[in-house]
Amino acid sequence: MSSAGNKPLTVEDVDKLSGIQQALKLAGQYQISVPGQHVTLDEVKLIIKSFLAGGQKRTKKPPPITDMDTITAALKEDKINRTSIKNLYTRASTYISKLPKPFQNNLEQMFPHYERNIKTYTEELQSGQCVLLIAGEMGSGKSSLVNLLLGKQLMPTSELRCTAAIVEISYGPSPEILAHYRDDSSGKSKKPLLIKPVSPEKLDIFLNKLEYLVTNRDEDTDESPFEKVQLRWPLEMLEGGVTIVDSPGVGDSKGLPQILSDYMERAFGFVYVIDSTTSIHKHRQTDKSNFVHTSDKLGQLLLKAIEANDGFDHSTTLFVCNHWDKVPPADAERVKDSLTDRLSMILPGVNKSQLYSISVKQSSLDVEYGQVRQEHQRLIEGIRRFLPQTMRGKLRIYYRYLSSIMKRSLYSLRISFNMHKEKMEEMRKNYSNIESRISSLQKNSKEKLDKMRHEVRRASFDAGTQALEYLDSMHLRTKLCRWADLDCPKRERSWQNVMKNANIAIAERVSNEINTWEKENSFVNSVEAEIVKRFKEQFELFDDQLQEVQGALHSGDDMRNFVMATRNDVPQKKQMKQPQKSRNLGDSFLSIGAAVTSSFNLDAKDPKVKKLFKEKYDSHPAKTMEEATLIYLSMMGEAAIASAMGKFFDRFIKGIDRVGSMVPQLMKADQELLESLTEELKSGTQKLSEFPALSRTCSDIQGNLDMFYVQRLITTDFTADQIIPGEILGSGSFARVYKATLKLKAGNEQVAIKEPTNKLTTDDVTDVLLEDAMLRDLKHNNIVNYYGLYRKGPESDMRLIFTMEYCPYTLKGKCIDIENSPSTLGKPCAANGSN
């Protein structure tokens, strides 16, 4: 390309131009037409450069952010990943639908609206859209950047009229606007507005309409009447499914609009546009503390974004430092450093390489003249690298959500499985108790009762013999027969009355002595205790029933609750309490003494008795009483007292009979109890059998989810090529530990690496990740430092390798083997020098 006689003109020549007149002259020499008079040096340079590049045609074609090679590959991988994770969502949703209601409720408590969310996420995963959100403060140049990226002036840009609505730009076969109104105050929704160009030639009018819709604000609220505006355009680079979202600046309305924070949650990538000049002013103040200021819009939006996004991932954010043309070249590095500082204060981990300084204005101008600036090229390449990363970043959000649901579910399943198991064991124990009681009731309960009755009779005979022996003792006989005049009944005209009163007085004395004997020997109490014990052992009665038996033996209580007692839900067969000794014998029965003596009475027909009371009493009452007592005692022969005792012990026989008569009822009640227990056990066993299957499904989903995460989404701390393995330090059944060198930018580091013997599987991946998370949390002087993990091997034979602090000592070496150990174990015996 040359003019007559001149040497060929180069781009370098153009760059060297320093004055506008000089530039215009050069343009004239080469007959390059320059429009208008108010052109700048830069513009003339551009015009000449574009002439050199092949004519004056304004190609207006910037490099697409998504060229087919990179984006196709990224979208293809993303699609496969989405399908995998979507399938896991579907599996999880089926699994959850099969969970018993209480478990579902528990999940709802932990993850409100989880069902709806799972559904929405599944749909989102299906749709395969990649949303790139352009956000930043007002006037930072978001809309200008969108236009630059698209290579088309679609979005209105202005210093005065700012974007008010969120605009989604995606591929469509022909231009089209769909504006969605906000719900009005009554909550009613208006039909969206659909606008199409009247004809392909009238695109200008169409774009004017777009400008009006996008910048229009409600007078009262100062907000856009639209929830969002969707713009479709036949742009090749959007065909793969990338949606670019232009958002209103944050300074526009108070706080972060809900809709913007919703977008942040949904967006894959987040391009954060910064007006770099804000940092220059701050920078000039030289006070570093001013860099993050509460009124700093930059910080505000970023903070809001972090709040809105659970686990905000800085790797999914790209920072565009715009208006770079206004930054004096001499300040460039310092401004960039201060921006990095400010950003990393809010979002630790941001590094300088994530910052793209650019003048969108100049770059757009260059594109108009068919040129692509270096900063523009660098940004495009950054976005191309960034997209696949953000796609993975987004998938991590889906992973984390489902993973925490599954973990919670597994946890509650395990807990309640154990509780349920315990309850079932208890129930089974009760069942077998009742079962064995029924069988013992069925088996010769008549014989058992007979035997008990027989034993009571024998006991009553023994009681008679013993009581008699007691009364017969010399000392007692003397005591019983010794009467003082005062103790004798008073004299009366009727000797029969006197005799009756004498009989009462004697019987009382004898009765008291028998009671004393019982008190000393507890004969009756032990018989009673024996009976209760028999019932407990042979009839396997429950505690509450035994108490009823006891009551019946004591006082003839009615045993109306006896059978009922067995029905108290699941009765407990506890240790039997001690029989209640505090109850006095004869609460409603006669005392044993009274019962026995009631069988013996002086007989008025007996001539000896008659003679005593008719003739002797008046003159010698005490002597008469002595003789009458002797007669009384002589009536108490062995057989007579045995039969008198028998009357007393009858109450026990009756008690036994009563329990005996209830045996059929008891059996019936037990049978019913058994039946209902059988039902409960059956449903319980069934429930119990559901647990393992449910938790297997749950941990299988979790395992697959984690495996997917490790294979596709994880950002590891190191890569395998940073590690040079060395000698082996030790090995166990699960892993081997090697000494290794870790290559870092700052230099090499001696580390220990733990390499699992077997490849990672869905069965153990969850535990490995758990171990990793726990190790990260452990920070202590006395605990070996954990540095992080890296991946080794292909997906089909992968290992996650832990890197740890290398310790030249072992615990054994430190504590046992060395000389300065306080232990003498294994040390040569210095003291006696022998052996």
Ligand SMILES: Nc1nc2c(ncn2[C@@H]2O[C@H](COP(=O)(O)OP(=O)(O)O)[C@@H](O)[C@H]2O)c(=O)[nH]1
């Ligand atoms: N000097 C300069 N002006 C810019 C640059 N980028 C955008 N602008 C101007 O800044 C104003 C606001 O830009 P706009 O894209 O509407 O900002 P938005 O509110 O973030 O969408 C417009 O007048 C743009 O022309 C830049 O890099 N340098």
Ligand SMILES: [Mg+2]
């Ligand atoms: Mg804008």
